[in-house]
Amino acid sequence: MRRRSLLIAVPAGLVTIAGCGDDKKDSSKASDSASPSPSASATSAAPPPKIVDGPVPAITAGTKFDEKPTVAKGSGDPSKNLAVKTVIAGSGRAVAEGDYIQANYLGQIWSTAKVFDNSYDRNAPLVLQLAQGSIIDGWRYGLAGRKVGSRVEMAIPPTWGYGTQGNAQAGIKGTDTLVFVIDIQDAFNAKSSAKGKTVAQDDADLPKVGTNTDGKAPSIEVPKADAPTKLVSNYVLEGDGAPVKADQTVLVQFKGVVWDSGKEFESTYTRKQLSSFSLTQMQQLVKGLAEGLEGKKVGSRVLLVMPPKLGYGDNPPTGGAIKKDSTLVFSVDILAAM
Template identity: 30%
Template sequence: MKHRTLRGVAALTLGASLLLAGCGSSDGGADDETSDSPTASDAASSNPADVAALEAVTVTGDAGAEPTVEFETPFTVTGAVSRSLDEGDGETIEAGQEITMHTVGFSGADGTKAGSTWETDSPEQLVLDENLYPQLLDVVVGKKVGTRFLFASTQADQATGESATFLTVAEVTGVEDAPVVPDPADVPDRAEGESVTPEDGLPTVTLDDSGTPSVEIPDGYEAPSELIVQPLIKGDGPEVTADQTVIAHYTGWTFDGKAFDSSWERGEPSTFPLNGVIAGWTEGLAGQTVGSQVLLVIPSDMAYGEQGTPDGSIPPDSPLVFVVDILAAY
């Protein structure tokens, strides 16, 4: 979940982790004119070397299917850079709209695949607003549904602190007007509702005065084979559906009790499409009510599975524990 709205949880959603986060990126402007074959004029970056790096990437394959991507490693860029691969032939995409897209991402260091929404058949949602890298807006706005593009950026590897490059190929599958986002002034700071007594034997959650959770995982606690969803506070808001976007506070822990990410620590809640995160979140939060606080104990195969996360913050085959306050949904 390393995007503007879930920055810090290592890639709950592939495309978001690689495409969002970037208001501070260097400026760049794509040409208004496009061609059938991508050229340097289709790229957006302030660094010619980064433009040249994307020009050397080869993408082949039919529209609608995961492409074949070839590039030499190590692949590096100094900042965000994008390249249009084709115009698309559907509806024109405008700023402020919401797109759905398929993505496949790769580590620039060794070319390993970081994940693919084609494999899970779960295209991601993305609102084309000022929270995105300018380079991403440049390569999408004005194009049409069906357009494919390349995007590369650098991130700090949480395990080493060193800079790492990730490369993404995306294909826009749909566009519609963006949903009306709740006014931040109307979003509460924490879950509010009726307390629920959890089942015995689960990790114990304690809240400080601000509502920030901590967790104590019992000695010898074994990872479940199925998702555990335990409401701790029952909110009185509407029921959340899997196709909504959720505003939430959360903290996540590995089974050794180590917190690997927390919106509470960042001082603001996070926003994410519920169909664009790990399965444990999608299935665990859908059906809960706004205002609720939920304990999720997630088996590895509903989290990051055999791969873990690219930055190493979550090792392979790691079950996870989350406490999530559902503050709003739309």
């Protein structure tokens, strides 16, 4: 099983389409794995911290962006405020609270320099939302306003970390100040789009998907033809990222319509909220999504056409556009995978 980060405050919210009826209804949510939930203080509304620029320990090796750092032990007493220092200034867009970020990071304890977690060794950057309940508050407050391409170092007191309960699984006591070095690789929000290379859509019997990359919903033109009886999974825009693996969670923009009517039944563009889901869980919910996205490259827009047996079959969500034995059509932008 893919190892989850220890710094996540609660199990990450998994937005699925399993219970969708129409655009006005919220998607059902489930957790994608048993992540540690450190303490009530990590998810409660702690007062916003005062942000200061130090002290933070020296980075003694691995000083380049996206290189695993070595960080010295903290010297003296740490600040009781949230200490945040931009070590390398990036030139990308500024991150805002509510955005998703993709980042490599290393976390250690101020007083001992003991490393309790890092993504560099796993070769698996973390993708998470800077939102209350999704990540410890030190990250949520400390990374807001920092730019993509930046390396940020933080010293986080317990109030904005794991609280007085600490995190026993990670060996963190309730009195420990935490030190993080974070390399912000990318950021995503409701206006994000795939940016891949346009791929020809020459099959007149398949839907044609718009290729706009302005963050707006692409058009989906369904032909007046019989729906395919097998799963279709074709690039519309082909990205240059790694292929999605069966055990990963993906962050996506998507739009879904019904083949027969062309009616939209759900869309992240309409909700103005990105979705993330585990391909493993999606196998049990909407199998065509899992099968159609596996192997596709991150950064791509994918056309999916799924016959009823790979969608909802004879058991569709109630009250929406999807009827019994509906063939479904999706445009899916794969923004990130973890």
